[in-house]
Amino acid sequence: MELRQALAKEPDLVVVYVMASNQVNAKTVRFVDELGLRDRIRFARDEDSAAIDSLGLRKQDAESIEAGVPHPASYVLDREGVVRFVDVREDFHIWLDPDEVLQVLATLP
Amino acid sequence: MPRRAYVILCAILGTLLCLIGLVLFAQFFRFHAPGGLGVPVLAMGPNGHYFVAFAGSACVAWGGALIGAARHPEHSRTLGTATAVALVMSALYRIVAWIVGDYALLGNLLRGEAACFLLLAVAFVWLRPGRPAAGGGPRVIGRSLATLGIVALLALDFALPSTGIGRRGIGAARNDVSTAAPKLGEPMPDFALVDLDGRTLRPSDLLGQRVLLTFERSVDW
Numbered sequence: 001m002e003l004r005q006a007l008a009k010e011p012d013l014v015v016v017y018v019m020a021s022n023q024v025n026a027k028t029v030r031f032v033d034e035l036g037l038r039d040r041i042r043f044a045r046d047e048d049s050a051a052i053d054s055l056g057l058r059k060q061d062a063e064s065i066e067a068g069v070p071h072p073a074s075y076v077l078d079r080e081g082v083v084r085f086v087d088v089r090e091d092f093h094i095w096l097d098p099d100e101v102l103q104v105l106a107t108l109p
Numbered sequence: 110m111p112r113r114a115y116v117i118l119c120a121i122l123g124t125l126l127c128l129i130g131l132v133l134f135a136q137f138f139r140f141h142a143p144g145g146l147g148v149p150v151l152a153m154g155p156n157g158h159y160f161v162a163f164a165g166s167a168c169v170a171w172g173g174a175l176i177g178a179a180r181h182p183e184h185s186r187t188l189g190t191a192t193a194v195a196l197v198m199s200a201l202y203r204i205v206a207w208i209v210g211d212y213a214l215l216g217n218l219l220r221g222e223a224a225c226f227l228l229l230a231v232a233f234v235w236l237r238p239g240r241p242a243a244g245g246g247p248r249v250i251g252r253s254l255a256t257l258g259i260v261a262l263l264a265l266d267f268a269l270p271s272t273g274i275g276r277r278g279i280g281a282a283r284n285d286v287s288t289a290a291p292k293l294g295e296p297m298p299d300f301a302l303v304d305l306d307g308r309t310l311r312p313s314d315l316l317g318q319r320v321l322l323t324f325e326r327s328v329d330w
Contacts, residue, residue, distance in 0.1 A: 015321045016310070018302060029305065044302035044310050046324075051300040056288035057324060070324045071286045077320040081297050081312055088289040101321060108319055 010105055016042045018051060020069050046070075057088065072096075076104050084108060112182055115189070115236040120179035122192070122229065126172030133165030171195075182238050189237025193230040197259060200226035204266055227263045231256055297322070 032041050049070075052058045057070035074096055076085035085104040087096045175192065178185030200223035207223075234255045239248050291297060302310045312320070 010319070013319045013321060014315055016302075016315070016323070018322065018324045042304055042310060044304045046300075047303055051302060052324065054298045054300050055324075056290045057286070058288075060288070071289070073286075073289065073324040075297065075320075075322040077297050077312065077315070077322060079317050079319060081316050081320075083291050083293055083295055083297055086284055086289070086291075086293055088284050088286045090286060105319060105321075 013105065014040050014042065016044060018044050018046050018070075020046060020049070020052075074101065076101060076108070078108050111236050112238060114232075115182050115238065116179045118229075118232055118236060119175045119182070119185070119189075123172045123175030123177075123179060126168045126175065128172075130165045130168030130170075130172060133161045133168060137162040137165065186237055186239070189233050193233035193237075193255070196226040196230040196233070197262065200224075200230070200262060200266070204262065204269070207269055221266075223266045224263060227259050227266065231259050234259070 029043065032038055046052055049058060052070040055070075055073070057073050059069065059071060071088055071090060073088040074085070075083050075087075078084050084107075085101065087100075089096075171192075174188055178188050203223040203226075234252050297312045299311050299313045304310045312322070
């Protein structure tokens with residue numbers, strides 16, 4: 001419910017999760033569907049790693065099991081598709097503070 | 110009175126553990142039911158349900174043993190000690206998980222549960238029946254030392270939020286990957302993604318809306 005409430009405060013926000021392949025738990029998709037958020041929470045795969053290469057997110061020293069796995073990254077785009085927030089990090093153990101994203105969203109028209 | 114308190118403590122904790130174990134079993138079967146039965150009670154990864162089944166078995170077994178201890182407290186000294194140790198280890202695990210900010214370890218439970226575990230451990234240290242023939246001195250010293258250690262952990266647990274130690278798992282935005290582009294104020298390149306339905310999804314498809322675009326290893330809530 002917390003997720004639905006958070007998105008209700010940002011009625012025109014779309015969240016896109018990008019993965020190397022469809023590594024999405026089926027239960028997660030069902031959860032999103034049950035909340036009626038399928039159009040606003042999108043799951044996508046990056047075939048041939050085109051996106052992570054164009055964004056410079058490919059790990060340079062990745063082991064074979066991590067082929068196509070990007071550096072953890074988050075971008076906030078405004079309505080014109082301009083990047084208004086970037087977070088790209090080496091260490092995936094450190095999560096981005098969601099409050100920072102909310103603060104950026106609050107400043108966007 | 111201590112014997113009676115020990116019996117009540119064992120009975121309550123044993124019953125609770127059995128109930129928790131049964132909930133975990135239900136979660137395991139819920140996850141595996143044909144077609145699924147909806148949103149999981151607990152957040153579980155692809156392999157998490159095996160852990161849930163294992164944890165459920167352990168809870169029921171330990172809970173059953175504690176209920177047995179409630180019926181025969183004089184034969185349950187070792188179980189009382191083992192329970193106190195297990196509770197302290199569980200609390201320590203939670204405290205360390207908080208310090209390193211490992212959310213996979215923390216799961217969905219509150220860090221404050223560590224304090225409950227430690228208080229229960231103190232109760233077990235003092236209430237478990239002693240050896241009938243043993244002298245009072247060494248046992249009291251041992252129990253006092255154990256209590257001091259537990260209280261030290263309890264103090265650490267309470268002090269963590271105010272000291273700024275811990276929760277290193279959440280950090281401020283950073284850009285420590287030199288190859289990354291675009292930068293702030295630049296347009297997002299228009300690459301093609303494929304959504305779950307096999308349709309192409311491009312950043313340009315989302316113009317007119319604000320977008321949070323996040324690259325993940327996997328999505329598993």
